[in-house]
Amino acid sequence: MFTKERFLWLHVILATFWVGGMIFLSLVIAPYIKDKPFRDEAFQEVGKKFSLYGTMLTLSLLFITGLTNAYLLHGGLGDRSILEKLGVFFLIVIVSLVHDLWAGKKALHSEYHRKWARWLGLINLLLGFLAVYMGVRIRLGL
Numbered sequence: 001m002f003t004k005e006r007f008l009w010l011h012v013i014l015a016t017f018w019v020g021g022m023i024f025l026s027l028v029i030a031p032y033i034k035d036k037p038f039r040d041e042a043f044q045e046v047g048k049k050f051s052l053y054g055t056m057l058t059l060s061l062l063f064i065t066g067l068t069n070a071y072l073l074h075g076g077l078g079d080r081s082i083l084e085k086l087g088v089f090f091l092i093v094i095v096s097l098v099h100d101l102w103a104g105k106k107a108l109h110s111e112y113h114r115k116w117a118r119w120l121g122l123i124n125l126l127l128g129f130l131a132v133y134m135g136v137r138i139r140l141g142l
């Protein structure tokens with residue numbers, strides 16, 4: 001049932017939801033709602049949903065499937081590239097939690113927190129791209 005190719009497949013599906021979700025938010029949702037009267041409410045509702053399915057659920061499952069990939073495909077965490085990716089992953093978790101639980105939450109009534117939420121969101125998108133790149137490097141044995 002739980003074969004190595006199915007774990008890698010699940011890892012890639014989760015990665016597409018996480019990174020794809022952030023791209024969709026930045027390029028489609030944010031530009032559409034930014035000048036609408038319901039902007040703040042929409043950002044809060046969309047933000048809460050992506051925090052639940054993205055930060056809480058998807059990042060947790062990426063960690064579990066990632067570690068499983070490391071053991072099933074590479075015999076553990078011996079490779080420097082896998083440890084480096086784990087480091088980037090923990091950075092993604094910290095930035096996500098600060099974004100979701102501090103900046104995003106306070107953004108409703110504060111331009112200062114709205115700015116922080118925008119910057120933290122952009123940083124997390126770039127870290128997401130880096131995590132995918134590191135996954136490809138691990139795959140290629142680099």
Ligand code: HEM
Pocket residue numbers: 008011012015018019062063065066067069070073074082085086089092128131132134135136137138139140
């Ligand atoms: C935001 C978090 C993450 C994203 C977006 C992500 C993305 C990806 C992607 C797209 C691949 C497939 C690369 C390919 O097959 O060419 C991959 C592979 C891999 N990931 Fe992740 N990953 C994340 C977190 C993690 C974590 C926490 C670990 C734990 C050590 C991990 C370990 C691995 C391993 C070992 C592979 C290589 C599997 C192989 O040899 O094909 N990943 N990752």
